Amino acid sequence: MPLTYEPIATATIASDGQGWDFTSIPSTYTDLRLVVYGRGTYASTTFGGSGRFNNDSGTNYSYTRLFSDGSAQSQRNANTDTFNVGELPSANATANVFGQAVIDIFNYANTTTYKTLLVRTSTMTSTSYTFTYVNLWRSTAAINRITFGTAGLNSMKAGSMATLYGIKAA
Amino acid sequence: MANTFKAIATVTVGSGGASSIDFTSIPSTYTDLVIKLSGRTTNANLQDYLAMQFNGSGGTAYSHSDLTGNGSSAQSTIQTGLDRYYFTYVLNGATSTSNTFSNVDVYIPNYASSNYKSISSDGVPENNTTGITYTTLSAGLWSSTAAITSINFVASGSFVQYSTATLYGIKNS
Numbered sequence: 001m002p003l004t005y006e007p008i009a010t011a012t013i014a015s016d017g018q019g020w021d022f023t024s025i026p027s028t029y030t031d032l033r034l035v036v037y038g039r040g041t042y043a044s045t046t047f048g049g050s051g052r053f054n055n056d057s058g059t060n061y062s063y064t065r066l067f068s069d070g071s072a073q074s075q076r077n078a079n080t081d082t083f084n085v086g087e088l089p090s091a092n093a094t095a096n097v098f099g100q101a102v103i104d105i106f107n108y109a110n111t112t113t114y115k116t117l118l119v120r121t122s123t124m125t126s127t128s129y130t131f132t133y134v135n136l137w138r139s140t141a142a143i144n145r146i147t148f149g150t151a152g153l154n155s156m157k158a159g160s161m162a163t164l165y166g167i168k169a170a
Numbered sequence: 171m172a173n174t175f176k177a178i179a180t181v182t183v184g185s186g187g188a189s190s191i192d193f194t195s196i197p198s199t200y201t202d203l204v205i206k207l208s209g210r211t212t213n214a215n216l217q218d219y220l221a222m223q224f225n226g227s228g229g230t231a232y233s234h235s236d237l238t239g240n241g242s243s244a245q246s247t248i249q250t251g252l253d254r255y256y257f258t259y260v261l262n263g264a265t266s267t268s269n270t271f272s273n274v275d276v277y278i279p280n281y282a283s284s285n286y287k288s289i290s291s292d293g294v295p296e297n298n299t300t301g302i303t304y305t306t307l308s309a310g311l312w313s314s315t316a317a318i319t320s321i322n323f324v325a326s327g328s329f330v331q332y333s334t335a336t337l338y339g340i341k342n343s
Contacts (some may be wrong), residue, residue: 004175007174010342067237068236069235069246070235070246070248072238072245094286094313096285096287096313097287098285099288100279100290122286122288122308122310123288128248128305128309130235130236130237146335159261159285165174165203
């Protein structure tokens with residue numbers, strides 16, 4: 001049986017304020033999964049996690065989300081300059097609380113279609129959120145780099161951890 | 171390179187049913203935990219709750235935030251100060267369609283750390299009959315710095331035969 005769920009890279013934030021930058025992502029897998037266990041450093045209870053592919057800062061991203069924060073809501077946003085995963089705990093959250101986001105990126109290495117990702121994010125602190133997202137990156141380029149963080153695509157608390165997994169179909 | 175999605179243990183309920191499903195002596199050598207549960211109980215309703223407790227520790231350390239769809243509307247519920255992590259209406263009960271078992275998927279990152287434990291879960295007890303069914307996405311927290319070494323699942327009713335649960339370990343290296 002082929003090995004189908006393999007860690008490509010993992011990184012733990014060493015100092016407050018840093019973000020993640022996964023580079024030289026090989027094209028040899030079918031799908032990618034990025035698992036984020038994180039807390040931000042921005043001075044608020046929560047702050048939105050976001051990222052970019054291939055350092056593309058153009059307004060080439062969009063999302064639709066369904067979420068709960070005490071009420072059930074759905075929103076969408078077009079022509080954003082990052083992909084979005086929803087709120088993660090930040091500096092004013094209860095101590096020792098980290099959130100999680102599991103980001104699935106399908107057919108990431110193809111050079112024909114735009115890239116779709118599904119996101120499931122959970123944050124439970126004095127303000128609590130359950131998110132599910134679909135994001136779109138309107139690019140036919142193969143994904144070879146992912147940057148991710150909170151404010152300014154960095155601003156993560158030391159001890160936050162992210163792992164990029166490769167999933168191979170065969 | 172290592173294959174990192176590994177089955178730690180599987181429980182399959184036998185012919186006599188079971189009042190709980192337990193995973194014990196969970197090693198601390200993985201990064202994250204995943205649980206896949208297929209379940210149905212003897213509770214005399216369409217649905218039953220599922221409750222998860224770590225390390226035999228109750229108190230008021232569990233909380234959760236749910237996003238639930240019942241086929242006609244979406245709802246949000248937040249509960250805090252609980253003795254367990256409750257999955258609301260995620261198991262098929264005794265009056266639901268025969269042979270129907272629910273799916274529950276749980277993700278627990280960094281379970282062996284000294285931070286509080288983040289929980290994400292999805293659950294569905296589809297039924298194909300009149301009456302309300304639910305799909306629920308949840309965020310949760312166990313406010314404990316202890317590493318998770320055991321997991322206990324209970325419901326209002328007993329788990330019926332063929333209910334199964336598998337605990338997987340995810341390693342990031």
